[in-house]
Amino acid sequence: MEPSSALASEYRSKGAVVVRGLLSERELGWLCEGIEANLASPGFRAIVASGADDPGRFFEDFRNWDRIGAYRRLIEESPTAAVAGQLMGASHVRFHHDHLLVKEPGTRQPTPWHQDQPYYNIDGAQTCSLWIPADSVPLDASLRFVAGSHLGPWLMPRAFMTDEARWFPPGALTELADIDAEPGAHEILSWALEPDDAIAFNMLTLHSAAGSATRRRALSLRFMGDDVVHAPRPWKTSPDFPELKGALASGAPMDHPLFPVVWSSAAN
Ligand SMILES: O=C(O)CCC(=O)C(=O)O
Incomplete structure (x- = not known):
């Protein structure tokens, strides 16, 4: 699957697009196998981002591709990296x-608005x-996007459940507006999806998502x-990469085995 040039220019102007039919049945099998393996054996970064009183559960985990073979196949052998490359240009x-x-x-736990x-x-912008x-x-459980917001300023990141500012110091970045309180003020993009x-x-x-x-x-x-270049932070990023301390300078390209090159236009 190759995105059209119209889809790529929409990606660059709106900041979000739907890619229909990205995965084959075999690749979808890797996705499901990887997710179930991850759920059966969470990594040490896994968190539950919903309260004990939530009738469901919002589970998150990060950085498991090096130990879950089905994730690695999806990254290295499916069209995901090529599609990302073509959309970004x-x-x-x-x-x-x-x-x-x-x-x-x-x-019930929503995913709050965030970048x-x-x-x-x-x-980096790409x-x-x-x-x-x-x-x-x-549609009512899908992600929602503010079109064009990737061209605007960086906004203050906060913890999903507690709203705590754990990353940039207070005042360092603009606080988010209440997007849901301003219907009509933003172009909202959202799509119902098949697997x-x-x-x-x-x-x-x-x-965000409900x-x-x-x-x-x-x-x-x-x-x-x-x-894209390395921007080491004095705080613990989410996810964190402690392996980079002393290994990758600030402003250096992300040339490190943790970040393999997975696609190149020259090879395609
Ligand atoms: O799955 C969600 O509810 C949120 C997804 C998200 O924030 C992300 O993938 O960056």
């Missing part, structure tokens, strides 16, 4: 990390996350393009 693509997000049936990049250890569901996702579809979005595009009445398993694969 990059000449090469490095993998940053995998992020599992599972809402069990009846989960992803302020939680990370990178600077970024792409592919949010790939393993279950059908109705072979994905949403591609820039790591600065503001997004809870989910049905099981909603999704894997976000995070890819970086040509201009």
Whole structure:
């Protein structure tokens, strides 16, 4: 599958697009196998991002591709990296990390509005996350995006459940407006999805999701393009990369075995 040039220019102007029919049945099998293996054996970064009184459960885990073979196959052998590269207009693509997000049936905990990049250890504009569901996702449980927000400022990242500012110091970044209180003020993008579809979005595009009445398993694969460089932080990023201390300078390209090159336009 190759995205059209119209889809790529929509990606760059809006910051989020739907990619229909991204995965074959075999690749979808890797996605489901990987997610179930991850749920059966969570990594040490796994968290439950919903309260004890939530009738469902919002489970997240990060950075498991090096120990879950089905994730690695999905990253290295499916069209995910090529699609990310073509949407970004990059000449090469490095993998940053995998992020599992599972809402069990009846989960009430929403995913609050946020941008992803302020939680990370990178600077640069050529970024792409592919949010790939393993279950059908109705519109009311799907991700919602503010079109064009990736072109705006970095906004203050906060913990999903407590709203605590654990990353940038208070006042360092603009606080988020109450997007839901301003209907009509923003162009909101959202799509119902089938399991072979994905949403591609820039790591600065503001997004959120409601809870989910049905099981909603999704894997976000995070890819970086040509201009992304290391931005080490004095705090613990989410996810963290302690292995980089002393190994990768500030402002250096992400040239490290943790971030393999997974696609290059020259080879295709
Ligand atoms: O799955 C969700 O509810 C949120 C996904 C998300 O924030 C992401 O993939 O960056």
